[in-house]
Amino acid sequence: xxEILHVENLNFSWGENHVLKDACFSIGSNQIVAILGINxxxxxxxxxCINKILNPSSGEIYLTGNDVxxxxxxxxxxxxxxxxQSVMTSFSMDVFDVVLLGRRPHLxxxxxxxxxxxxxxxxxxxxxxxxxxxxxxxxxxxxRQRVIIAKAIAQDPSLILMDxxxxxxxxxxxxxxxxxxxxxxxxKDQSRSALIAIxxxxxxxxxxxxxLLLHEGKIIADGTPSDVLTEQNIAQVFGVTSSVIEKTKYKxxxxxxxxxxxx
Amino acid sequence: MDTxxxxxxxNSKSQIMMILILCVVTLLFAIFAMGWGSSSNLxxxxxxxxxxxxxxxxxxxxxxxxxxxxxxxLMAIVGGAALATAGxxxxxxxxxxxxSPLTLGVASGAALGAAFAIVxxxxxxxxxxxxxxxxxxLFSLIVVAIIxxxxxxxxxxxESYILVGIAITFITGAIVSTMQYFATDAQLSQLAHWSFGxxxxxxxxxxxxxxxxxxxxxxxxxxxAWDLNALSLGGDDFAISTGVxxxxxxxxxxxxxxxxxxxxxxxxxxxxxxxxxAPHMSRLIVGNDYRKLIPCxxxxxxxxxxxxxxxxxxxxxxxxIPVGIMLSVIGGPFFMYLLLKEKGVGH
Numbered sequence: 001x002x003e004i005l006h007v008e009n010l011n012f013s014w015g016e017n018h019v020l021k022d023a024c025f026s027i028g029s030n031q032i033v034a035i036l037g038i039n040x041x042x043x044x045x046x047x048x049c050i051n052k053i054l055n056p057s058s059g060e061i062y063l064t065g066n067d068v069x070x071x072x073x074x075x076x077x078x079x080x081x082x083x084x085q086s087v088m089t090s091f092s093m094d095v096f097d098v099v100l101l102g103r104r105p106h107l108x109x110x111x112x113x114x115x116x117x118x119x120x121x122x123x124x125x126x127x128x129x130x131x132x133x134x135x136x137x138x139x140x141x142x143x144r145q146r147v148i149i150a151k152a153i154a155q156d157p158s159l160i161l162m163d164x165x166x167x168x169x170x171x172x173x174x175x176x177x178x179x180x181x182x183x184x185x186x187x188k189d190q191s192r193s194a195l196i197a198i199x200x201x202x203x204x205x206x207x208x209x210x211x212l213l214l215h216e217g218k219i220i221a222d223g224t225p226s227d228v229l230t231e232q233n234i235a236q237v238f239g240v241t242s243s244v245i246e247k248t249k250y251k252x253x254x255x256x257x258x259x260x261x262x263x
Numbered sequence: 264m265d266t267x268x269x270x271x272x273x274n275s276k277s278q279i280m281m282i283l284i285l286c287v288v289t290l291l292f293a294i295f296a297m298g299w300g301s302s303s304n305l306x307x308x309x310x311x312x313x314x315x316x317x318x319x320x321x322x323x324x325x326x327x328x329x330x331x332x333x334x335x336x337l338m339a340i341v342g343g344a345a346l347a348t349a350g351x352x353x354x355x356x357x358x359x360x361x362x363s364p365l366t367l368g369v370a371s372g373a374a375l376g377a378a379f380a381i382v383x384x385x386x387x388x389x390x391x392x393x394x395x396x397x398x399x400x401l402f403s404l405i406v407v408a409i410i411x412x413x414x415x416x417x418x419x420x421x422e423s424y425i426l427v428g429i430a431i432t433f434i435t436g437a438i439v440s441t442m443q444y445f446a447t448d449a450q451l452s453q454l455a456h457w458s459f460g461x462x463x464x465x466x467x468x469x470x471x472x473x474x475x476x477x478x479x480x481x482x483x484x485x486x487x488a489w490d491l492n493a494l495s496l497g498g499d500d501f502a503i504s505t506g507v508x509x510x511x512x513x514x515x516x517x518x519x520x521x522x523x524x525x526x527x528x529x530x531x532x533x534x535x536x537x538x539x540x541a542p543h544m545s546r547l548i549v550g551n552d553y554r555k556l557i558p559c560x561x562x563x564x565x566x567x568x569x570x571x572x573x574x575x576x577x578x579x580x581x582x583x584i585p586v587g588i589m590l591s592v593i594g595g596p597f598f599m600y601l602l603l604k605e606k607g608v609g610h
Binding site: 116133155 | 264265266267268270271272274354355358359360488489492493495496497498499500501503504505506507508546550551552554
């Protein structure tokens with residue numbers, strides 16, 4: 001299994017506030033890796049450092065074996081795509097043109113038929129074909145989220161970074177989007193993985209191959225959902241009591257949150 | 264080919280057709296404007312015949328057409344194109360629909376330069392004909408230099424650029440006001456006339472100079488179209504995720520649009536409304552895709568400036584109303600009508 005991402009001793013600070021502390025992990029190909037943690041744990045910061053939106057204080061990030069410092073932003077965008085928590089638009093465009101921006105790192109100026117068809121395919125794949133020529137700013141939050149995911153997929157990267165991609169989606173669309181992500185990442189013809197910051201433990205347990213548990217800027221657990229999602233870990237990180245129902249042949253691991261732990 | 268792709272191509276073709284139609288309308292209107300004026304010696308029909316070689320012009324007619332009207336019309340087209348394009352670029356790279364080419368303080372810098380020449384008699388050139396133009400251009404370049412210095416700061420944001428632009432406008436405004444306070448009536452009148460924005464001043468040589476400068480700068484604007492799409496749609500983080508360096512790109516675009524603005528207003532005086540409104544009007548025609556918005560703003564700006572100036576010089580002929588005033592008078596209500604129509608007010 002080839003290595004898509006390798007992060008070594010990554011640190012990031014906002015002034016005196018150390019957001020990430022010596023983060024170390026690797027992601028192989030064809031994996032969905034979920035990052036779990038409370039608000040402010042450093043999930044978004046980690047994704048932004050990998051995508052060069054933020055500059056880490058120290059540490060190394062390697063993408064398919066190459067130091068990301070050697071890539072300019074345009075080169076990096078051919079290998080990594082990023083789905084932010086939300087996109088606030090100043091000037092809106094048609095959905096097709098938003099998804100077409102995913103092809104921007106691969107284009108010079110002219111759009112080829114191949115690029116257009118890739119965008120059309122992606123729109124159909126995520127059930128967005130009826131929205132293709134509607135304005136992005138006239139869509140609901142969930143629809144916008146799916147459009148930005150489509151843009152990230154159309155970018156055809158090795159690594160897809162997603163910051164709470166299901167936060168604005170209804171239950172059905174949460175399942176649909178994660179299923180699609182699983183399909184895309186599992187395609188053995190492509191060497192591709194996804195790193196997803198997410199709040200929903202059960203979605204992570206169901207679709208992630210691995211989970212990174214982030215607490216106060218440190219990765220305190222890294223492994224399969226069964227390894228990481230223990231009642232002790234959940235209590236330590238989220239401050240809640242829970243019951244973990246083990247994975248069976250027919251059902252994924254499930255976590256039932258019971259109560260907040262009093263300090 | 265996929266049906267969605269085909270529809271996208273069809274939409275693009277329709278938008279390009281709209282831009283081509285605007286080009287033809289502008290060209291026809293320019294020819295029409297050449298023949299429309301207060302001279303009793305030269306009516307529209309005669310001008311057409313002269314322009315198309317069906318009649319030879321006498322000395323007076325030739326002077327009116329080639330020394331008075333042609334430079335004015337050329338300046339209207341080139342100036343309108345430059346200011347509208349600069350407006351579209353600045354709105355996109357600062358992610359703010361309220362921005363115009365004057366926001367960064369380039370025009371205030373030009374006004375200060377003009378005031379130095381008019382009130383204090385200070386100029387960087389000896390020629391009195393070029394004193395105001397040279398000063399206005401130099402002082403607007405000083406503002407461009409400030410923008411370049413700002414762009415070198417690592418943490419500079421779109422909002423910082425706008426706030427510094429407002430600060431520059433206030434500071435230069437205060438200095439100009441002080442000079443106005445001590446100015447003579449004649450100087451005050453000259454300064455006020457400069458600030459109206461007029462196409463009466465530029466000569467043929469001036470208009471050609473601006474034409475070549477703007478023609479040289481315009482292709483650079485198109486180079487940024489994709490980057491502007493990413494930045495204007497989703498802000499800095501979104502732009503980075505599509506491979507755009509927002510800080511570097513913003514600095515380059517602001518310098519480009521400030522230069523476009525400087526080179527025009529140094530000759531015409533302050534023309535503010537066009538750079539704000541023409542890009543928004545163009546958005547109603549071709550949407551926000553900068554690959555089409557830049558050419559559309561360019562042509563639409565040229566047409567709007569030409570139309571406003573032609574009306575301004577013929578409506579109460581022989582009195583000529585400065586184009587800066589006419590643009591606000593004609594463009595303002597039209598702009599509001601289009602925006603209200605777009606937002607569906609009253610429905």
